[in-house]
Amino acid sequence: MNNYGSFFSRLLSYAQSKGVKNTSDLAKKLGYDKPERLYRLKRDPEARPSFEVLEDLTNLFESLNLRWLITGEGQQEITPHEEPEYNMAREPEGVYLTKAQEQEKLLSEKERIIAQQQATIGALNEAYGQLKLRFEEIKEK
Structure with missing residues (x-):
C-alpha cells in the first residue's frame, strides 16, 4: 500500500496534480474565505476532515x-x-484514428503519466x- 503519508499530503498531492498551486489556492477553489480548515489538517496528521470539507472536495x-x-x-x-452495450459490434479504436488523433491520444496519455509522477514526487x-x-527533533534531544 502506497498511501502517500497523511490525509493532507494525499490531498495536496492530488490537488497539485489537478493544477492547484498550494493550500491557499485550494481553499480559494473550495470557496473558503480562509484556508484555516485545511491548515488544521496540515498541522495535525491525526486530524480528521469534516463531512463538509469532504463534500466540498468531491464537488471540486x-x-x-x-x-x-x-x-x-x-x-x-x-x-x-x-x-454494457449489448448486441453491439465494436471495432478496434485505432482502425479509424487519423495520425493527429493518434498523436493527441498519445500526448494525453503522456500528460496523465507526468501528472501522476508529479503527484508522487510531491x-x-x-x-x-x-x-x-x-x-531534527530527535537530534535536538
Whole structure:
C-alpha cells in the first residue's frame, strides 16, 4: 500500500496534480474565505476532515476517490461505470484514428503519466520534509 503519508499530503498531492498551486489556492477553489480548515489538517496528521470539507472536495474533484484520500488504499481516481452495450459490434479504436488523433491520444496519455509522477514526487517531498523535521527533533534531544 502506497498511501502517500497523511490525509493532507494525499490531498495536496492530488490537488497539485489537478493544477492547484498550494493550500491557499485550494481553499480559494473550495470557496473558503480562509484556508484555516485545511491548515488544521496540515498541522495535525491525526486530524480528521469534516463531512463538509469532504463534500466540498468531491464537488471540486468529481473523480477523486474518497477511499484513497481517507485511507491511502486503492486508486486516486474513480472511473465511472460504463453501461454494457449489448448486441453491439465494436471495432478496434485505432482502425479509424487519423495520425493527429493518434498523436493527441498519445500526448494525453503522456500528460496523465507526468501528472501522476508529479503527484508522487510531491508526496515524496512532503514525506521527506516530515522525516527531516522528525530527525531534527530527535537530534535536538
